Amino acid sequence: MAALRSVLHGRLVQALPFTFGSQRFASSFKAADLDIKLNTACKPKPDPSTLLFGKQFSDHMLTINWSEKGGWEAPRIVPFQNLSLHPASSALHYSTELFEGMKAFRGVDNHIRLFRPMLNMERMHRSADRSCLPLFDKGELLECIRKLVEVDQEWVPYSQDASLYIRPTFIGTEPSLGVSRSSEALIFVIVGPVGPYFTTGSFNPVSLLADPAFVRAWKGGVGAYKMGGNYGPTIAVQNEAVKRGCQQVLWLYGEQEEITEVGTMNLFIYWTNEKGERELVTPPLDGIILPGVTRQSLLDLARSWDEFKVTERTMTIKELLGALDAGRVLEVFGAGTACVVCPVGSLLYRGQTYQIPTMQNGPDLAKRFHKDLTDIQVSAHINTSQHVTATKSCIWQTCMLAPPSGRKRQLSLNTK
Numbered sequence: 001m002a003a004l005r006s007v008l009h010g011r012l013v014q015a016l017p018f019t020f021g022s023q024r025f026a027s028s029f030k031a032a033d034l035d036i037k038l039n040t041a042c043k044p045k046p047d048p049s050t051l052l053f054g055k056q057f058s059d060h061m062l063t064i065n066w067s068e069k070g071g072w073e074a075p076r077i078v079p080f081q082n083l084s085l086h087p088a089s090s091a092l093h094y095s096t097e098l099f100e101g102m103k104a105f106r107g108v109d110n111h112i113r114l115f116r117p118m119l120n121m122e123r124m125h126r127s128a129d130r131s132c133l134p135l136f137d138k139g140e141l142l143e144c145i146r147k148l149v150e151v152d153q154e155w156v157p158y159s160q161d162a163s164l165y166i167r168p169t170f171i172g173t174e175p176s177l178g179v180s181r182s183s184e185a186l187i188f189v190i191v192g193p194v195g196p197y198f199t200t201g202s203f204n205p206v207s208l209l210a211d212p213a214f215v216r217a218w219k220g221g222v223g224a225y226k227m228g229g230n231y232g233p234t235i236a237v238q239n240e241a242v243k244r245g246c247q248q249v250l251w252l253y254g255e256q257e258e259i260t261e262v263g264t265m266n267l268f269i270y271w272t273n274e275k276g277e278r279e280l281v282t283p284p285l286d287g288i289i290l291p292g293v294t295r296q297s298l299l300d301l302a303r304s305w306d307e308f309k310v311t312e313r314t315m316t317i318k319e320l321l322g323a324l325d326a327g328r329v330l331e332v333f334g335a336g337t338a339c340v341v342c343p344v345g346s347l348l349y350r351g352q353t354y355q356i357p358t359m360q361n362g363p364d365l366a367k368r369f370h371k372d373l374t375d376i377q378v379s380a381h382i383n384t385s386q387h388v389t390a391t392k393s394c395i396w397q398t399c400m401l402a403p404p405s406g407r408k409r410q411l412s413l414n415t416k
Contacts, residue, residue, distance in 0.1 A: 208348065301369060
C-alpha cells in the first residue's frame with residue numbers, strides 16, 4: 001500500500017532539477033498555537049441554487065505573518081476583513097505572490113470532506129520555494145485550514161451541486177522597492193460557497209480560440225507553479241477570444257504549436273489513435289503545464305479502470321486537427337478544481353472553426369469522470385479508519401479528523 005501511494009504521489013510531483021531554497025527557514029508555524037477570534041456579526045448563508053463562483057465569502061479567514069527577523073508568528077483565525085498593506089509591498093509591485101484552489105464538500109452523510117488537500121499543500125510549497133518566499137510545514141498549514149473550515153462549516157452548502165471553495169494565498173509584504181527576496185510575508189486563507197465556474201452551466205460545452213500569437217508559459221519559466229503572474233496576463237487574451245466568438249483559450253507553445261492548457265484547465269483528448277486503440281491523452285508535466293490535482297485524479301481513475309490506453313505526451317495542433325478530419329476524436333475536455341470537468345465543443349484556429357464531437361459522443365467519458373469524482377467527494381461509503389483508502393480500485397489519500405465538539409450537528413472533517 002505504501003509503495004502504491006508513493007507511485008501515485010510521484011505522478012503528480014514534478015521533480016525540479018534543483019531546489020531554490022530548501023535550506024531556508026527550517027522552522028514553521030504550528031496549528032497548536034492557533035488563536036481564534038470569532039465573528040460576532042455573522043452573515044446569512046446564501047441559497048445554494050443562486051451561487052456564482054467566487055462572489056461570496058464566509059465569516060472568517062486565516063492569517064499567518066512571517067518576518068526574516070522574527071520568523072513565523074502564531075496563526076490566527078479572525079473575522080473576515082480587508083488587509084492592510086504598505087503601498088510598497090513587494091507583492092503589489094513584483095508579483096511576489098502565489099495561491100492555491102481547493103474545495104470542501106458536504107457529503108450525503110453530512111460529513112465535510114476536503115478532496116486530496118495534501119496535493120495542494122505540496123504544490124503550494126513548491127510555488128513558495130520558486131518565489132523565494134519562506135517555507136512552511138505542509139501538514140501544519142493543512143491543519144490550520146481544516147480548523148478554518150470547521151469554524152465556518154455552516155458555509156459548506158447543503159447541496160450536491162455546490163461546494164466551499166478554499167483559497168490559500170501567500171504574498172510578499174516587505175515595505176520597500178527593489179527586486180529582491182521579501183523579508184516579510186503573509187499567508188492568508190479565505191473561503192466561500194461556490195456554484196458552477198462557467199455561467200453556461202456545469203456541463204455545457206465551451207468553444208476555444210487557438211492562436212499561436214499568444215503564449216501562456218514556456219520552458220524554463222514558471223508555468224508549472226500556481227502564481228498570480230501566470231493568470232493576470234491571460235485576461236487580455238481571454239477578452240480577445242470572446243471578441244472572436246469563443247469562450248476560452250487553447251494555449252499553444254513553440255514552433256510546432258504544441259497543445260498545453262485550455263483556459264485555466266488541464267486538457268484531455270479521448271480518441272482512437274493511429275493504431276486503432278482507444279486512448280486518453282493529456283500533455284506531460286514538462287515545466288509548462290500546471291500539475292493539477294483534478295488532472296492527476298482523472299489519470300488515476302482512468303488507469304485504475306484499465307479499459308483504454310492512458311498517455312501523457314506532447315501533442316501538436318496539427319495532430320489534433322488531423323485526427324478531427326479523420327473522425328478519430330471522440331471527446332475533448334478540460335479539468336480543474338473550479339470546473340471539475342468541462343467539455344469542449346469547437347475550436348477556432350487560423351480563421352477556421354472545427355467542430356469537436358464531444359457532446360455527440362455523450363460525452364460518455366467526461367460524464368463518467370465527473371460522476372466518479374463527485375461520488376468520491378461526497379461519498380458516505382469511505383473507510384475513514386485508513387490513512388490511505390481504496391475507492392473504486394483507486395487510491396485516495398484519506399485521514400479521519402475528529403469532529404468538532406459542542407455543536408448541534410456533529411460533523412467530521414475528512415481529508416481525502
